[in-house]
Amino acid sequence: MCGIAGIYNYHSSKEPSTEQNVKKMLSMINHRGPDESGVYLDENLGIGNVRLSIIDLSSGQQPMCDETGRYWIVYNGEIFNYLELKLKLESTGVRFKTNCDTEVVIQMYAKYGSECLTQFNGQFAFCIWDRNKKEMFLARDRVGIRPLFYWSQNKTFAFCSEIKGLFTLNQIERSLDQESLAQIFTFWTTLAPKTPFKNIVELQPGHFMKVNSNGIQIQKYWNMNFTSGKEAQDRSFSESIEELDELLHDAVKIRLRADVPVGAYLSGGLDSSVTTAYIKDIDSNILNTFSIGFTDKTYDETAFQLEAAKFFGTNHTAFSCTSEELAENFAETIWHTEFPILRTSPTPMFLLSKKVRESNIKVVITGEGADEFLGGYNIFKEAKIRRFWANEPNSTARPKLLTKLYPYIPLLKDSPDLALKMFFGYKLKETEDPLYSHLLRWHNTSRLKSFFTDDFAPSLDKSDPINIVYNNLPENFGTWSDLSKSQFLEANIFMSGYLLSSQGDRMAMGNSVEGRYPFLDYRVIEFCNQLPDNYKLNGLNEKFILKKLSIGKIPDSITSRSKQAYRAPISNLITQKSTSYLKDMLSDESLRTYGIFNPEKVKNLLAKIETHGLISEIDQMAIVGILSTQILYKKFIQEPVIANVENLKNYRIIDQSKL
Structure with missing residues (x-):
């Protein structure tokens, strides 16, 4: 795992500050690769890398070239099937100098061009420089596990694994994008390729781009397709369990490839317990597992975590x-997310990865992806219940089914019938709407935009963020089942934009830890997307096939337990015990200075929280969203982004003009 950066002045003469600019970007993402660093320079171009050494520790330094010297690569990620691809290349006469997957990537590109991406099973973002064509080739993995941001203006192109690196370049203006904030306060994230900042965009998951003197060309190489209608019904349940078992076993096996110890997160839930079971089956040596609990028992799952650890005999x-x-630690969390967030959940993940690094573990296996592709989230069940309710909209019994989904939300659990109907009844009868499953969530979240100032708000009315989703649905979206539509929206927007970034990559890499996700192996995804709906969501029983597969592999109590959403407390962010820094971010002076949120409305919200203590989900999201946006503005807009190139370890430079 690494961090990458680069700059290309594709219409200008050689820029003497290129090396320094790349080094500045790398210094801002040094936490992604604290072991080694390097820069390659060519005419008008510099690309660089900071390396977290995991495979082939003794060699594999970057930037790296192919055997001809035509192609140079900087690479962030892992190609888990690199050994198989290496054998394939060697059979055609390709010779290798190292044992690392980086060299496999560049040799695959040299032989197959952009088609190499379809053969990679991994999580990656990389840039390859073609010296002959004077062209950059950049690519990102299928579901966006690894980040890649870029900026292009005035015939200059720059990219980096994190936005903060780009902000070290003097020519890049730093300002928030109001349309992006409207999206975040609707979907919890921006709609790719947008980011919270003007003119900073991301390369979308499953895409590659070429940058040359003619400009930028972007192309998609993978689609998240779902089998529709009767096509999904021809697979027996027993055969499906067997095939899923084989796929997950191999997905875990190839993700254990590393020249450093590999650990695992053990949350006490189904997904992480299943992955841990596979690890123990593949390698019976002592496994290091890690979990996080909370002193606030409302959110704590420690008992299940310890039960699982005892069952597997892990360290x-x-x-x-x-x-x-x-x-x-909330402010430091926002420094790493680089996005406003609406939940405090990323902060515990940041603290957990810190514990992992303190144990000298660089790699952890985690269970992300199972909920999205096996129907695990409550939003899927919620949509099913609301459709059932919509058949008899005047029923008082049917909406009560919704309270069973959220026992951890007291205000919802104890709501009277009228309040339930008001909360869950939004566009209840519009069951034919392609976005039906998510309209309620997005509507409730969009209410947070009422906290914006009058000066800030008018620009938010230019376009409804939800219309953008309508206009960018896949061509065959209408042929998919209701569950498939829900899964696509959840995976394409929430998973990629928030779960794998703000709560995943940024929190782990903030402490130089690489997360690996067997459920996000593209073979597993494509298999799950072809399963009949009732293999995934059977009635209201989520992840049905995974539960059946897990019998005998994990503790019965974990297989049978109800889904519990991962959540974290927010109380001390805004109480008398909170830090002076956080209080200052919500002060009348800061709010007026930054000009994003209405001070009077925020003051009323704070008074409500102080008075009542227990507040609604909307109010919780509001206070976290406001606070995180304020911190983002202070750290990325108001304060200077200062690079310290002295922190780069084992730095080397390769200057093409001197070769």
Whole structure:
């Protein structure tokens, strides 16, 4: 795992500051690769890398070239099937100098061009420079596990693994994008390729781009397709379990490839327990597992975590997080997310990855992806219940089914019938709407935009963010089942834009830890997307096929337990115990200075929280969203982004003019 950066002045003479600019970007993402660093320079171009050494520790330094010297690569990620691809290349006469997957990537590109991407099973973002064509080729993995941001203006192109690196370049203006904030306060994230900042965009998952003197060309190489209608019904349940078992076993096996110890997150839920079971089956040596609990018992799952650790006999590190620790580390979390967030959940993941790194573990296996592709989230069940209710909209019994989904939300659990209907009844009868499953969530979240100032708000009315989703649905979206539509929206927007970034990559790499996700193996995704709906969501029983597969592999109590959403406390972010820094971010002076949120409305919200203590989900999201946006503005807009190139370790430079 690494971080990458580069700059290309494709219409200008040689820029003497290119090396320094690339080094500045790399220094801002040094946490992604603290072991080694390097820069390659060519005419008008510089590309660089900071390396977290995981495979082939003794060699594999970057930037790296192919055997002809025509192609140079900087690479962030892992290609898990690199050994198989290496054998394939060697059979055609290609010779290798290293044992790392980086060289496999560049040799595959040299032989197959952009078609190489379809053969990669991994998580990656990389840039390859073609010296002959004077062209950059950049690519990102299928579902966006690894990040890649870029900026292009005035005949200059720059890219980096994180936005903060781009902000070290003097020519890049730093300002928030109002349309992006409207999207975040609707979907929890922006709609790719947008980011919270003007003129900073991301290369979308499953896409590659070429940059040359003619400009930028972007192309999609993978689609998240779902089998529609009767096509999905020809697979027996027993055969499906067997095939899923084989796929997951191999997905875990190839993700254990590393020249450093590999650990695993063990949350006490189904997904992480299943992946841990496969790890123990593949390698019976002592496995290091890690979990996080909360002193606030409302959110704590420690009992299940310890039960799983005992069952598997792992070397387990259990970490309990206090509300005070959440408050103390919240600002640093936003420095790494580079996005406003609406939940405090990323902060515990940041603290957990810190514990992992303190144990000298660089790689962890985690269970992300199972909920999205096997129907695990409550939003899928919620949509099913609302459709059932819509058949008899005047029913008082049917909406009560919704309270069973959210026992961890007291205000919802105890709501009277009228309140339930008001909360869940939004566009209840519009069951033919292609976005039906998510309209309620997005509507409730979009209410947060009422906190914006009058000066900020008018620009938000130019376009409804939801219309953008309508206009960019896949051509065959209408032929998919209701569940498939829901899964696509959840995976394409929420998973990629928030779960794998703000809560995933950024929190782990903030402590130089690489997360690996067997459920996001593209073969597993494509298999799950062809399963009949009732193999995934059977009635209201989520991840049905995975539960059946898990019998005998994990503790029965975990197989049978109800889905519990991962959540973290927010109380001390805004109480008397919160840090002075957080209080200052919500002060009348800061709010007026930044000009994003209405000070009077925020003041009323804070008073409501102080008075009542227990607040609604909307109010919780509002206070976290406001606070995180304020912090983002302070750290990325108001304060200077200062690079320290002295922190780069084992730095080397390759200057093409001197070769």
